[in-house]
Structures are given as C-alpha cells and as structure tokens.
Amino acid sequence: MAREIPDIVIGRLPVYLRELTRLAEDEGKINTSSHELGKRLGISSAQIRKDLSHFGEFGKQGTGYHIKYLIEQLRDILHLTQEWDVVLVGAGYLGHALAHYHGFHRRGFRISWVFDNDPAKIGLKMDELVVQDVADLEKVVSENNVKMAIIAVSANQAQAITDRLVAVGIQSILSYAPIHLNVPPGVEISYSDPVVQLQRMTYYLA
Amino acid sequence: MAREIPDIVIGRLPVYLRELTRLAEDEGKINTSSHELGKRLGISSAQIRKDLSHFGEFGKQGTGYHIKYLIEQLRDILHLTQEWDVVLVGAGYLGHALAHYHGFHRRGFRISWVFDNDPAKIGLKMDELVVQDVADLEKVVSENNVKMAIIAVSANQAQAITDRLVAVGIQSILSYAPIHLNVPPGVEISYSDPVVQLQRMTYYLA
DNA sequence: TAGATTGTTAATCGATTAACAATC
DNA sequence: TAGATTGTTAATCGATTAACAATC
Numbered sequence: 335m336a337r338e339i340p341d342i343v344i345g346r347l348p349v350y351l352r353e354l355t356r357l358a359e360d361e362g363k364i365n366t367s368s369h370e371l372g373k374r375l376g377i378s379s380a381q382i383r384k385d386l387s388h389f390g391e392f393g394k395q396g397t398g399y400h401i402k403y404l405i406e407q408l409r410d411i412l413h414l415t416q417e418w419d420v421v422l423v424g425a426g427y428l429g430h431a432l433a434h435y436h437g438f439h440r441r442g443f444r445i446s447w448v449f450d451n452d453p454a455k456i457g458l459k460m461d462e463l464v465v466q467d468v469a470d471l472e473k474v475v476s477e478n479n480v481k482m483a484i485i486a487v488s489a490n491q492a493q494a495i496t497d498r499l500v501a502v503g504i505q506s507i508l509s510y511a512p513i514h515l516n517v518p519p520g521v522e523i524s525y526s527d528p529v530v531q532l533q534r535m536t537y538y539l540a
Numbered sequence: 541m542a543r544e545i546p547d548i549v550i551g552r553l554p555v556y557l558r559e560l561t562r563l564a565e566d567e568g569k570i571n572t573s574s575h576e577l578g579k580r581l582g583i584s585s586a587q588i589r590k591d592l593s594h595f596g597e598f599g600k601q602g603t604g605y606h607i608k609y610l611i612e613q614l615r616d617i618l619h620l621t622q623e624w625d626v627v628l629v630g631a632g633y634l635g636h637a638l639a640h641y642h643g644f645h646r647r648g649f650r651i652s653w654v655f656d657n658d659p660a661k662i663g664l665k666m667d668e669l670v671v672q673d674v675a676d677l678e679k680v681v682s683e684n685n686v687k688m689a690i691i692a693v694s695a696n697q698a699q700a701i702t703d704r705l706v707a708v709g710i711q712s713i714l715s716y717a718p719i720h721l722n723v724p725p726g727v728e729i730s731y732s733d734p735v736v737q738l739q740r741m742t743y744y745l746a
Numbered sequence: 747t748a749g750a751t752t753g754t755t756a757a758t759c760g761a762t763t764a765a766c767a768a769t770c
Numbered sequence: 771t772a773g774a775t776t777g778t779t780a781a782t783c784g785a786t787t788a789a790c791a792a793t794c
Binding site for chain 2: 749750751752753754
C-alpha cells in the first residue's frame with residue numbers, strides 16, 4: 335500500500351474531504367457515490383475511485399460510500415486526526431485576516447503565534463493572539479516543535495523568513511508572498527498569489 | 541499559431557513573468573536563459589523552452605532571452621497590456637486585505653469596487669474605495685462591462701454571488717470561499733483556500 | 747572560431763478515462 | 771432478483787524530458 339502516491343492525487347483529497355463534509359453537515363446526507371461527488375466537483379467518477387484506490391477500499395458496490403466513514407479515512411490519510419499548530423509571520427492586513435479567520439480550527443489547524451518586525455505592530459491583539467517580535471521566531475518554533483508556517487510578509491522579506499523557518503525545523507510553508515521561494519528537499523511549499531491567478535484567467539479574456 | 545494551448549502551460553506563464561520582472565527590476569539583469577530561469581523556479585529548462593514555443597520564438601541561440609522583450613511578449617500573450625478592472629465582493633477581514641493590497645496595479649489589475657451586504661460595512665472607506673451595497677452589484681458590473689471578480693464572502697453566500705456575477709457578464713472569478721463553485725462553460729474560476737493547501741502538506745508530515 | 751543556448755523532435759513518463767467483472 | 775456502484779485493468783491521452791541540429 336502507498337508505494338508512491340502522486341502529489342496531484344494528494345492535492346485532490348482535501349477537496350474531496352471538503353465536499354464530503356458539506357454533504358454530511360450542510361445537507362445531512364449519509365451516503366454518496368463517486369458519481370455524485372464527481373458531478374458536484376467537476377471531476378470524473380473514475381478519477382475519484384482511482385484516487386481513493388491508492389489508499390484502500392472505502393466503498394461498497396451498489397451503495398457507494400458512507401460519508402462519515404470516508405471522511406474519517408481521509409482525515410486519517412491526510413494526518414488531520416491531530417490539530418496542527420501553525421506559526422504566522424506577518425501581521426499586515428493579510429496576516430490580520432488570517433489571524434481572524436475562524437475556518438482553521440474546524441479543519442485541523444490553529445494559528446498559535448503571530449510575528450512581525452514592526453514595533454508599531456508588536457503587542458497588538460489579534461483575535462486571541464498578541465503579535466510578537468519576529469526576533470523570537472526561532473525560539474518559539476523550536477520550543478514548540480512547530481512544523482507548519484504561513485508567510486504573509488513582503489516579497490523582499492519572504493526568502494529570509496523562509497530560511498529562518500526551515501533552519502529551526504518548519505517542514506510545510508504556505509506563502510502569500512509574490513515570489514518563488516527556495517527550500518531544501520523535504521520541505522513542502524504552497525503558494526497563493528492572487529495576481530498569478532488573475533493573470534492566468536486574463537489569457538482567456540477577449 | 542496557438543491552436544490549443546494546454547491550461548497547465550498558461551498557468552506557468554505568470555510565474556515566468558513574475559520571475560523575469562524580478563530579474564529585471566530587482567537585479568538589473570538584461571538577459572537570461574531558460575537554464576537560469578528554470579534553476580530559479582525549480583522547473584526544467586526544456587519545459588520553459590517548450591512552453592514558450594507554443595507562442596513563438598523569443599530567444600537567440602547562444603545568448604538566450606532579452607528579459608525586457610520577453611516580459612513584453614508574455615504581457616501580450618496574457619492580455620496584460622491593458623489594466624483590468626476587478627470587482628471585489630465581500631468587505632470582511634480578507635476583503636479589507638485585498639482592497640489595501642498595492643500589488644495589483646503594477647501587475648495589470650485594479651480593484652475598482654468593493655461590495656458587501658452588511659449595513660455596518662456599507663459606506664466604510666477602504667484605501668480609496670467606499671464599500672457599496674451589494675444590491676447594486678449587477679448595475680455596476682453591467683454598466684462598466686466588468687469581466688473579473690474576486691469573491692471574499694462566506695461559503696454560504698458564494699454560490700449565490702457567483703450566479704449573480706455570471707448572469708451580468710463576469711467571465712473570470714477568483715474565489716476565496718472554501719467551496720467548489722458551479723459555473724457555466726466559458727467562465728474561468730480559480731480558488732484559494734488556505735486550509736486545502738495546508739491539508740495537502742500535512743500528508744507529508746510524519 | 748569555440749562555446750552557449752535556442753527551438754523542436756522523438757522518446758519517455760505519468761495521469762486520465764473507459765470498460766467491466768465482482769458484488770452489495 | 772435487478773439495479774447500482776465499486777475497485778481495477780488496459781487503453782488512451784497528455785505532459786515532460788532528453789537530445790541535438792541550427793545558429794548566435
């Protein structure tokens with residue numbers, strides 16, 4: 335089992351999980367099928383079954399999948415049975431928005447610290463959290479064995495922050511800085527740059 | 541030319557453009573090569589040359605690419621020679637962050653209107669803009685022939701807003717709502733859900 | 747010139763889909 | 771039982787890479 339699962343498959347699992355949760359919690363459904371799920375997500379049913387088959391057999395012929403069970407299995411596969419502490423670097427407008435976002439907890443994450451290098455921001459309260467001096471970043475990450483970080487600093491500072499995070503053991507980074515970041519092998523990185531996303535779409539505009 | 545360019549190729553062009561801009565503006569370089577660009581982005585040089593070859597010949601043997609020229613060509617291909625008006629729906633913390641983000645203008649976009657349905661938010665100023673009543677959404681989009689939108693509302697409201705946007709001619713949507721949106725063919729959609737991105741990475745965490 | 751690098755072809759690699767036996 | 775749907779195989783489709791002639 336699980337010899338070498340393609341990254342593209344892993345990337346779809348959270349989307350399946352999200353839609354299944356919606357089916358269960360918002361619509362009160364008990365069972366679903368690869369066909370129904372695929373139709374809702376614009377993905378072929380064959381692909382969904384193939385993706386899941388990398389990890390085991392979760393359905394029943396004739397009746398499909400028990401949603402709650404499949405959700406449990408996906409949470410297991412994605413290591414979401416624990417809550418992950420996340421360190422947030424950058425307390426600007428975006429950091430502010432992330433710190434106040436209440437959608438993390440329900441889905442397995444908790445922003446537990448916020449850092450900034452601006453003396454005017456250090457000490458400010460952000461929805462339960464207090465902005466800390468980025469000088470203490472290494473100390474907090476090592477002492478708490480933090481593995482995940484979100485970067486919401488300017489492009490100029492992003493690589494330096496990344497290097498510091500990686501040096502003290504961060505293994506997963508979600509970066510909102512509009513720049514490609516260099517990380518050593520074994521460190522996962524995910525980007526979110528609204529402009530890159532918009533620019534992809536303007537190609538299709540007349 | 542340009543018979544049917546794969547979407548995955550289009551998606552890389554903004555990243556090339558971003559890095560080329562960095563090379564030119566921040567590092568003052570004049571020329572580059574597919575090898576150098578690829579090394580900086582973690583992409584093979586062959587892939588970069590192949591991607592570009594879909595659109596023409598932009599380099600010279602022996603010397604590579606003139607950066608400013610290639611930037612111009614990419615801007616042309618991606619339809620970034622004009623500035624695109626974008627309508628932002630949702631004036632919560634995230635909408636606030638987007639409205640204040642100054643990185644749009646330089647790269648081809650301008651958030652020109654912000655809407656919300658909360659009477660407490662309507663009328664608030666957000667960096668040049670005033671939050672408008674979402675009841676006027678259709679009027680503004682049609683009268684100004686807007687083609688692009690950013691959705692920063694809750695999951696509950698996102699599909700309804702999408703339907704309204706599409707009905708009045710929006711063709712590209714960047715959505716921050718944690719939900720899959722259904723749109724008719726011809727409408728491009730791009731998602732940003734931090735939790736989906738984090739969940740993909742926890743798979744790789746011990 | 748010699749070295750470097752392009753654009754392109756063909757080969758390889760990987761992902762998606764169609765189809766169906768198994769079975770609930 | 772009859773209908774539905776799984777998990778899986780094989781075929782198809784598409785994307786990436788290696789290699790190199792052309793040429794700056």
